[in-house]
Amino acid sequence: MFRTDSRWWGSCALALCLIVASTQAQAQLRVEVTGVGSNQLPIAVARFQVEGQAPQEVDEIIRADLVRSGVFRLVDTGNTPVAESARVDLNDWKTKGADAVVVGSVSRLADGRFDVRFRLYDAVKQQQIDGLSYVSSVAELRLNSHRIADRIYEKLTGVRGVFATRIAYVVQLGKTSFELQIADADGANAQTALRSREPIMSPSWAPDGVRLAYVSFETAKPVVYIHTLTTGERKAIANFRGSNSAPAWSPDGKVLAVALTRDGPTSIYTMNADGSGLKRLTNSGAIDTEPHFAADGKAIYFTSDRGGGPQIYRMDLGGGNVQRVTFNGDYNVTPRLSPDGRTLVYVARRSGKFQVQALDLGSGQEVALTDTVLDESPSFAPNGRLLLYATEVNGRGVLASASTDARVRTRLTGPNGDVREPTWGPFIK
Numbered sequence: 001m002f003r004t005d006s007r008w009w010g011s012c013a014l015a016l017c018l019i020v021a022s023t024q025a026q027a028q029l030r031v032e033v034t035g036v037g038s039n040q041l042p043i044a045v046a047r048f049q050v051e052g053q054a055p056q057e058v059d060e061i062i063r064a065d066l067v068r069s070g071v072f073r074l075v076d077t078g079n080t081p082v083a084e085s086a087r088v089d090l091n092d093w094k095t096k097g098a099d100a101v102v103v104g105s106v107s108r109l110a111d112g113r114f115d116v117r118f119r120l121y122d123a124v125k126q127q128q129i130d131g132l133s134y135v136s137s138v139a140e141l142r143l144n145s146h147r148i149a150d151r152i153y154e155k156l157t158g159v160r161g162v163f164a165t166r167i168a169y170v171v172q173l174g175k176t177s178f179e180l181q182i183a184d185a186d187g188a189n190a191q192t193a194l195r196s197r198e199p200i201m202s203p204s205w206a207p208d209g210v211r212l213a214y215v216s217f218e219t220a221k222p223v224v225y226i227h228t229l230t231t232g233e234r235k236a237i238a239n240f241r242g243s244n245s246a247p248a249w250s251p252d253g254k255v256l257a258v259a260l261t262r263d264g265p266t267s268i269y270t271m272n273a274d275g276s277g278l279k280r281l282t283n284s285g286a287i288d289t290e291p292h293f294a295a296d297g298k299a300i301y302f303t304s305d306r307g308g309g310p311q312i313y314r315m316d317l318g319g320g321n322v323q324r325v326t327f328n329g330d331y332n333v334t335p336r337l338s339p340d341g342r343t344l345v346y347v348a349r350r351s352g353k354f355q356v357q358a359l360d361l362g363s364g365q366e367v368a369l370t371d372t373v374l375d376e377s378p379s380f381a382p383n384g385r386l387l388l389y390a391t392e393v394n395g396r397g398v399l400a401s402a403s404t405d406a407r408v409r410t411r412l413t414g415p416n417g418d419v420r421e422p423t424w425g426p427f428i429k
Helices: 058-069 090-095 141-157
Strands: 023-025 028-033 041-045 049-051 072-074 100-108 114-122 127-136 166-174 177-184 190-196 200-205 211-216 223-228 234-238 244-249 255-260 267-272 288-293 299-304 311-316 332-337 343-350 353-360 366-368 376-380 386-393 396-403 408-413 418-424
Touching: 041 058, 041 141, 058 072, 058 100, 058 141, 058 408, 090 114, 100 141, 114 141, 127 141, 141 177, 166 200, 166 396, 177 200, 190 211, 200 244, 200 418, 211 244, 223 244, 234 244, 234 255, 255 288, 267 288, 288 332, 299 332, 311 332, 332 376, 343 376, 386 418
Parallel strands: 041 072, 041 100, 049 100, 244 288, 376 418, 396 418
Antiparallel strands: 023 190, 028 408, 100 114, 114 127, 166 177, 166 418, 177 190, 200 211, 211 223, 223 234, 244 255, 255 267, 288 299, 299 311, 332 343, 343 353, 353 366, 376 386, 386 396, 396 408
8 A cells, every 4th residue: 555666556457377386496695795893703614625516515605694694704714625523723713813713514425415514613712612413415405504504693692593594575577477486595495386477465474484474466356365385275364355465473373464445444454364253453544554463462563644644553452552653754664573572664765765764662763774765575584683675776676685783785686577575484493
């Protein structure tokens, strides 16, 4: 209703093309780092020693993950491999400017799998602080590389890493070609979960990381579906008269909030994940849409124009105690709350630019997280330290991410397609 890009809200004559669970798609990540400061942790990730040909460069994946977080500054390690079993001269690495050092090995086993080993050292305290071995199939090698990066991130920051999580987004490849894609958090290993001749919108991850809710126009109107990724099963969960849109999961995965026009203007409802128990929460006579649950499940944030223009509001889970949250500017939409409940992000129009803003709910301070001009669909990483969003470059939609302190930004550009509607999945159990 309040989107910055009206192309995704045009009238459509709609039909589903096909569902695919394993089609590979390609994407390439370009990283832009801004505002590098002295508080970044200098880390050396040495080239891993490889015995036998490996299909993935494990150390390169780890380095790319750490840089993308905005927390680390890489120290040059040269081209000489350093094995996991090697004796490491931590004084030498400290002299080179590294506070932390990672070394590792990749060896091919007789059954075709790979034994991946790493050690993490504190060069300042002169001690090992982590080390582990993963036995990986070829298909698991990239995932285990992300898991190593997650361990390094957590050991050095005290915060859980998100490199082994997944993202979902929509790609428009042509006027009648849309795909819902699932990828690693860095955009690699993309797979197509759904192909359609008509628009797909508003994907939303369930807390279990197995189900996605989204809007499909395949029956000549917007209908909310739940899609189980492991089986490919799809079920229409909100198919009422009029528009069915903007699905959002409760933290326990048992309830969905949706925006419906079944009883008049767009209003917010909740329903059980099996489609039962429909309950209307808003009845303002205005457009109330884009619901999003608070992390504790006790409140819902949403977008409404009940005050004359689109702003963010908050209400209790039952629909009472409605309060306006945003007051800066005349256009603030798409609320998303950080996992700790302290920060609200949204798309705001400022001086004609649509950018992602972060509002500290305690202090009321607002900070711009992006520097582009047509941003949409912000989504927090499950640890709250990174934000995924869509933006437009040279007339084409691309994915981007930013650290919540705005220090680092990344851009995900693929060879084809207009990329929109990103959402960051939960931690993988």
